[in-house]
Structure formats: structure tokens, C-alpha cells
Amino acid sequence: MRRALGGFLALALVAGAAAYVHRPAPAGAQGGGTIEATVTYNGAAQVETLKVNKDTEQCGTEAKIEKVVVGANKGLANAVVSVAGMKGAPTGKKATVDQHGCKFVPHVTAMTPGEVELKNSDGILHNIHTYSTANPSINKAQPKFKKVMSEKFEKPEIIKLTCDVHSWMLGWIAVMPHPFFGVTEGSGVAKIENVPAGKHTLEVWHETLGKQTKEVEVKPGQVAKVSIEMKK
Amino acid sequence: MRALVSRRGAGGGVRPYSTTLAAAPVPDPRPLGSGNADDTGLAGSPRPRRAARLVVVGAVVVAVSVVASVGQVWAQKGDAQAGKSVYEKKCALCHGDKGDGKGPAADLLEPRPRDFTTGVYKIRTTVGKVPTDQDLFDVITRGMPGTFMPAWDVLAEKDRWSLVAYLKTFAAEKLKEAPKKQELPKEVAPSAESIKRGKEMFEAIECHKCHGADGRADGPSRPELKDDWGHPIRPANLTKRWTFRGGASRGDIAMRLANGVLGTPMPSFIDSVEKPEDIWHLANFIASLGPESPNYATLLSARAVGAEIPDDPNAEFWTRIAPQNVPLVGQVIIDPRNFNPAIDLVALRAAWNEREIAFHLAWDDPTQSVADPAKKTYADAVSVQFPRALVTGPERPYFLMGDASDAVYLLRWENGKGVVEADANGPTKLAPIAGGMATANAVYANGQYRLVLKRPLASKDAARLAFRPGVFTPVAFQAWDGGAGEAGTRMSLTSWYYLRLEEPQSNRRFVVPPVVAVLTLVAMLLVGRVANRRG
Ligand SMILES: [Cu+2]
Numbered sequence: 001m002r003r004a005l006g007g008f009l010a011l012a013l014v015a016g017a018a019a020y021v022h023r024p025a026p027a028g029a030q031g032g033g034t035i036e037a038t039v040t041y042n043g044a045a046q047v048e049t050l051k052v053n054k055d056t057e058q059c060g061t062e063a064k065i066e067k068v069v070v071g072a073n074k075g076l077a078n079a080v081v082s083v084a085g086m087k088g089a090p091t092g093k094k095a096t097v098d099q100h101g102c103k104f105v106p107h108v109t110a111m112t113p114g115e116v117e118l119k120n121s122d123g124i125l126h127n128i129h130t131y132s133t134a135n136p137s138i139n140k141a142q143p144k145f146k147k148v149m150s151e152k153f154e155k156p157e158i159i160k161l162t163c164d165v166h167s168w169m170l171g172w173i174a175v176m177p178h179p180f181f182g183v184t185e186g187s188g189v190a191k192i193e194n195v196p197a198g199k200h201t202l203e204v205w206h207e208t209l210g211k212q213t214k215e216v217e218v219k220p221g222q223v224a225k226v227s228i229e230m231k232k
Numbered sequence: 233m234r235a236l237v238s239r240r241g242a243g244g245g246v247r248p249y250s251t252t253l254a255a256a257p258v259p260d261p262r263p264l265g266s267g268n269a270d271d272t273g274l275a276g277s278p279r280p281r282r283a284a285r286l287v288v289v290g291a292v293v294v295a296v297s298v299v300a301s302v303g304q305v306w307a308q309k310g311d312a313q314a315g316k317s318v319y320e321k322k323c324a325l326c327h328g329d330k331g332d333g334k335g336p337a338a339d340l341l342e343p344r345p346r347d348f349t350t351g352v353y354k355i356r357t358t359v360g361k362v363p364t365d366q367d368l369f370d371v372i373t374r375g376m377p378g379t380f381m382p383a384w385d386v387l388a389e390k391d392r393w394s395l396v397a398y399l400k401t402f403a404a405e406k407l408k409e410a411p412k413k414q415e416l417p418k419e420v421a422p423s424a425e426s427i428k429r430g431k432e433m434f435e436a437i438e439c440h441k442c443h444g445a446d447g448r449a450d451g452p453s454r455p456e457l458k459d460d461w462g463h464p465i466r467p468a469n470l471t472k473r474w475t476f477r478g479g480a481s482r483g484d485i486a487m488r489l490a491n492g493v494l495g496t497p498m499p500s501f502i503d504s505v506e507k508p509e510d511i512w513h514l515a516n517f518i519a520s521l522g523p524e525s526p527n528y529a530t531l532l533s534a535r536a537v538g539a540e541i542p543d544d545p546n547a548e549f550w551t552r553i554a555p556q557n558v559p560l561v562g563q564v565i566i567d568p569r570n571f572n573p574a575i576d577l578v579a580l581r582a583a584w585n586e587r588e589i590a591f592h593l594a595w596d597d598p599t600q601s602v603a604d605p606a607k608k609t610y611a612d613a614v615s616v617q618f619p620r621a622l623v624t625g626p627e628r629p630y631f632l633m634g635d636a637s638d639a640v641y642l643l644r645w646e647n648g649k650g651v652v653e654a655d656a657n658g659p660t661k662l663a664p665i666a667g668g669m670a671t672a673n674a675v676y677a678n679g680q681y682r683l684v685l686k687r688p689l690a691s692k693d694a695a696r697l698a699f700r701p702g703v704f705t706p707v708a709f710q711a712w713d714g715g716a717g718e719a720g721t722r723m724s725l726t727s728w729y730y731l732r733l734e735e736p737q738s739n740r741r742f743v744v745p746p747v748v749a750v751l752t753l754v755a756m757l758l759v760g761r762v763a764n765r766r767g
Contacts, residue, residue: 054441054452125438127499131460136360139492141499143437145506164497165441167456 075188104171430517
């Protein structure tokens with residue numbers, strides 16, 4: 001009996017937590033909706049490969065530079081989708097980029113101005129070398145014993161991340177001026193929640209394919225589905 | 233080519249060898265200017281002294297000039313307008329009228345001249361991008377070793393400060409923030425323990441990835457390195473401190489480690505060592521990898537030995553002979569030229585006995601290469617050049633591998649092929665001599681070749697030089713880094729030097745008699761003039 005009760009309590013707790021996580025957010029009360037954007041690309045994936053001459057235990061023997069990643073139904077991964085012209089306070093959520101398998105994971109990180117945690121789970125030397133204009137560029141070594149570093153990016157812009165030790169390592173941090181953004185997954189889908197109702201312009205940025213915009217209308221409590229095809 | 237003839241005194245036991253070899257338990261027979269005790273004892277002292285002088289001068293300049301904004305670190309010490317006219321006379325040829333690094337001579341230079349409009353300066357003592365005025369002043373004053381940027385200490389200090397003010401106008405917007413000083417942890421004096429800790433840290437933070445296990449710039453990431461503008465860039469050879477862009481002192485090294493070299497792959501390590509003072513342990517270790525100055529030799533000598541001369545370049549025998557460092561420069565007389573030579577120094581040790589003469593050559597090369605047309609690489613090679621016969625007087629064949637009328641005699645070694653004896657009537661006119669008498673043994677490890685070339689002392693015919701003790705034998709060197717695409721006339725080379733086979737049972741090898749030294753210098757100057765005229 002006690003066991004059954006315990007099980008029930010645990011279940012209730014999990015369900016409650018799940019409900020909390022999935023609750024369509026307080027902004028819904030202000031009449032917001034969700035944008036579900038599907039970014040597609042009607043072209044081939046672009047991947048460069050490179051023979052690795054060091055750290056093969058961590059990096060493998062062949063490195064891939066994935067310039068365009070196309071998934072099922074032509075879905076384009078690693079595109080940043082955002083609502084143009086919005087304002088909003090930073091989420092306060094710390095973004096995380098891991099250096100894992102001699103790759104930046106995720107390949108594209110989007111965040112509001114603030115701190116990003118740079119992890120080195122490879123346990124070998126990497127160096128975080130950024131290319132930016134609004135934020136100070138940095139080039140900091142992250143040796144094997146330095147598991148985590150923290151950096152602040154205060155100004156909105158798209159920052160390129162590289163590592164000089166492993167020249168193929170490439171990543172991006174999109175510092176966004178507001179919290180209305182998402183990054184497409186392998187399927188090409190990105191969701192942006194709690195978008196105020198009304199007509200908006202969606203902006204898509206991709207490291208290789210550039211920028212694209214599309215109009216979208218958001219209705220309270222509804223999911224506005226929109227597809228955007230990136231041009232070659 | 234007269235510049236090749238160094239006017240510094242002979243000698244100097246430089247150690248281009250790894251620390252293990254250098255640490256052989258044999259006293260250095262020529263302690264002049266060599267060894268680390270010397271270096272470390274002096275290290276750091278010249279800079280503070282200079283800094284102090286500059287502070288005084290700077291203070292005077294500030295006081296004299298009308299700049300009066302109190303407390304503004306970023307205040308102008310010089311007059312930009314005056315700087316402009318100095319700039320146009322002295323700097324624009326390389327850096328361009330607009331400061332964009334695109335002057336008329338820029339395309340010949342590698343590394344390329346700085347583009348001042350980016351506001352990016354490699355050498356700073358600050359956190360972040362903006363350098364202090366003093367940083368810019370120091371770079372102008374001491375130049376950028378290892379590049380075409382010379383030391384401009386010939387300019388009046390006032391003019392240099394004016395240049396600083398003018399340079400900043402090229403990137404006024406990017407340099408508008410006040411510079412923020414990079415603080416260093418408390419200095420740690422060099423000691424065996426500190427160097428040991430530095431070596432541990434060197435390995436832990438994987439400096440070898442670019443700089444190589446022994447610091448000879450041969451790390452696995454070397455071929456991938458690019459600067460911020462996408463141009464290939466070489467890591468520093470840590471055994472050649474005198475080529476460090478930002479200076480060779482331990483303080484300079486600590487600062488580079490702390491805040492990196494801006495615009496290059498060299499990152500900042502101040503927050504990436506285990507303990508802050510590790511920066512100093514690392515600096516002490518790096519300083520221990522090589523001397524502060526190469527102490528180039530002017531007169532070369534071959535030691536007389538009564539015993540066998542080993543063929544093995546790593547034999548203990550060779551560590552008992554002090555290396556004689558010879559600088560090499562790019563061949564820029566005949567097309568195709570070599571403006572950015574890969575090999576800048578060959579360390580010679582030579583010995584002879586009654587039967588044979590041996591030349592031990594050591595030089596740094598980041599890759600061991602053979603000819604591979606697909607990769608556009610060639611075989612690494614080196615040659616030691618002599619006249620075909622000894623003549624008295626200053627007349628010698630043209631130093632650039634002879635000419636049509638006067639051939640030279642070469643011992644030419646090529647990776648994968650070994651040594652050949654050849655006559656040359658110019659860099660592309662080599663004729664092997666039949667019945668080779670020379671042998672070669674080479675090893676390659678951690679970015680360095682060591683080669684023993686041997687030949688019988690006497691010659692069996694008139695085709696080759698016979699070596700004679702006590703005689704000043706003209707000698708010159710050429711080297712090719714095939715992995716860097718060097719072959720044919722794309723080489724680095726020296727002008728003529730003199731090699732003297734020490735006479736047996738002479739203890740005078742420690743001291744070159746001053747009279748001989750003076751006579752040699754006079755002869756060299758004469759010959760330099762002749763070579764010049766012929767070049
Ligand atoms: Cu890396």
C-alpha cells in the first residue's frame with residue numbers, strides 16, 4: 001500500500017513538473033502565440049572533410065566542416081529564426097557551448113545578451129578565438145584542465161567561433177536583442193513561443209546561405225506555421 | 233651582401249640543441265656569452281631600465297607639450313601633424329599613405345606590413361585590443377624582430393612619439409577606449425625548480441601543438457595556422473628568442489603568454505594556467521630553451537682531434553664542441569628569389585684528424601620533406617661550399633655558387649639521397665664529381681636536422697679541394713626547406729666565411745690571437761667589397 005502511494009506521489013510529481021514545463025507560458029495570457037517555422041533548402045548539403053593529424057582520440061581521423069546541413073524533407077539545420085524589430089529583456093538563461101569531439105556543440109547557439117558557458121569536455125587544448133565587432137574579440141586558451149570558462153557578450157551580433165589548434169572547428173553565437181528566436185534542428189524546424197499577436201516579419205540567418213525574411217501573422221493561443229525556403 | 237659579415241666578435245656558445253643535449257655534463261669550452269646562467273642573470277634588467285628612461289622622457293615630453301588633460305592615460309604625447317611628415321618619409325613605403333599596409337613595397341614583404349586602419353597591434357601590455365602609447369612607441373623603437381620592421385631608434389624620441397600620435401589617427405574610432413593595463417602576477421626568478429614547473433605547464437597547456445615539443449615551431453597545427461585576415465602565419469621558434477616579435481626578455485615573454493598576440497592564433501593564457509605564477513614559470517622555461525642572442529660567429533674553426541670522429545650526429549663527441557652559429561638570408565639576387573626564407577641559421581661544429589674532416593651541421597626545419605610534386609614540396613637540402621683550390625689573397629669564386637668563369641666545390645646533402653660532391657658554375661649549374669669521397673649521416677627529430685658530412689682531408693685529384701691545417705679556407709653555406717617549397721635558387725645562403733683547421737696540440741683554440749682576428753677582419757672587408765662589386 002505504502003509502495004503504491006509512493007508510486008502515485010512520484011507519478012503526480014513528475015506529471016506536475018511536466019505540466020509546469022509544458023505550460024504555454026504566462027505570456028499566453030497576454031494574447032501571444034507560437035511561431036513554428038520550417039526552413040528548407042532545395043540544394044545539397046555542403047560538407048568539407050579534412051584529415052586529422054593530431055588528437056585523433058578525441059577528434060577522430062577525419063574532421064568535417066559542415067557548411068550546409070540538410071535533413072529530411074529538405075529541412076535546413078543550424079538556421080537562426082527570429083522575429084524582426086522586437087524588444088524584450090534578456091532571458092537570463094546561460095547559454096552553453098561545448099567543445100566536444102573537436103566540434104563546437106551546438107554548432108549554432110542563440111542567446112540574449114549575457115553570459116555563455118564555454119565547456120571543454122574533450123580534455124585537450126582548445127582556444128576560443130572569436131570574430132566580432134560590437135563585442136570585444138577574444139582569443140583565450142582553454143587547456144585540458146580548464147573544464148569551463150565563462151564569457152560575456154553584451155551586444156547583439158553574430159559572433160564567429162574558431163579554434164586555431166583545430167582549424168576546422170567552427171561555431172556561431174547569435175546574440176539576439178530580444179528573446180523571440182529559435183535555431184532550427186535537423187528537421188529544419190524552429191519554434192518561437194509567446195510571440196505577441198499581430199503581423200510580424202520573420203528573419204532567418206544561415207552561416208552559408210545568408211539571410212531571408214518572411215511575413216507571418218500570429219494569433220493568440222495558436223501556432224502559426226510558416227515555411228521559408230533558403231535560396232542558393 | 234656585405235651585411236652578412238657580422239662585425240660582432242667571434243665566439244659565443246649558442247645551443248640550438250635540445251636541453252637534454254645541451255645539459256651534457258661537459259663544460260662549455262667557450263663560455264663567452266653563452267649559457268643560461270648568463271641569460272637569466274641579465275634577463276629583465278634592460279627593459280625596466282629602458283622603461284624608466286622612457287617614462288622620464290615621456291614625462292618631459294608631456295610637460296613640454298601643451299597636452300594638459302590631467303589623469304588621461306590616453307593623452308597624446310606627440311603631435312600627430314608632425315608625425316604625419318615623419319610617417320610619409322619613413323613608413324609609407326611599406327605601410328602605405330593611408331596606413332592600410334599597402335605601400336609600394338608591401339607585396340614583397342612577408343609577414344606583411346601592419347594595416348594600421350584595423351587598430352589591431354600584436355604587441356600590447358594591455359587587456360583587450362587597445363595598446364598603450366608606450367606599447368606603440370616601443371614597437372617603433374625596437375622594431376619587430378624576425379620581420380622587415382626595423383628598429384627606429386635612429387629617429388629622435390620626439391619624432392617617435394609624434395608617429396605614435398599619427399598612427400592612432402588611422403583607427404581613431406577603434407582605439408577610442410582607454411587602454412587597460414595587463415597586470416602580471418608577482419615575478420618569479422628563474423631557478424631549476426621554476427624551469428621544471430614551467431616545463432610541466434608547457435606540456436599541460438599543450439604549447440607543443442603549435443610550437444613543437446622542443447619549441448622549434450614544428451607542432452602539428454603549424455600548417456593550419458592563419459592570422460585574423462586569413463593569411464598563413466608561422467608559430468614562433470621558441471629556441472630563437474631573438475626573433476620574438478615582442479622582445480626576448482622574460483618579462484616580454486610573460487606578457488605575451490598573459491595576453492596573447494593580437495590578430496594571431498596565439499591566445500591569452502592569464503586565466504588558463506593552473507596558478508597565476510605559472511606564467512612566470514613558463515616564461516622561465518621558454519627562456520631556457522635558447523639564448524637571448526644568437527652570437528653569430530665571424531670566424532669558423534675545425535677542431536683538431538687525435539681520435540676517431542663519430543658519424544652519429546647525436547654522438548656525445550659533438551656536444552663537446554661549441555656550435556658556431558652562422559646566419560642565413562634569402563637569396564634575392566637571381567630569379568626566382570626567396571624573400572621569406574625558412575632557414576635562418578645553421579650551427580656548425582667541425583673537427584678533423586690526420587685522415588678526414590667532418591662537418592656537423594644543425595638547423596631547424598619544421599617538416600622532413602622529400603620531393604613530392606603533388607604537394608609542391610622538394611627534398612630538404614644543405615650544402616657546404618668551398619673554392620676548388622686554396623689560393624692566397626682575397627680572390628675567391630662568386631659567393632653565389634660560383635659563376636661561369638670560376639667554379640666552386642660543394643658538399644651537397646639532400647634528404648633521401650645523401651651527399652654528393654659537385655662543381656658548380658652558378659646555382660643551377662651543378663656537375664657531380666666522379667668517384668665521390670664524401671659520406672653523410674643525418675638524423676631528424678622535433679623540427680631539427682643534424683648532419684655529419686665527412687671527407688678525406690686530402691684530395692686524390694685536382695677536382696676537389698685539399699684541406700690544410702692552419703689555413704684560412706673560404707667556406708659558405710646554402711640551405712633549402714623543401715617542405716616550404718624551396719628548391720633551386722629559392723634558397724637561403726651565406727656569403728663567404730673563413731674556416732680554419734686548428735693546428736694539433738694547440739691549446740690556442742680557446743682564443744683566436746687578436747692579430748689574426750684583425751687580419752681576418754681586414755681580409756673579410758676587402759673580400760666583402762669585391763663580392764659586392766661582383767654582385
Ligand atoms: Cu580546438
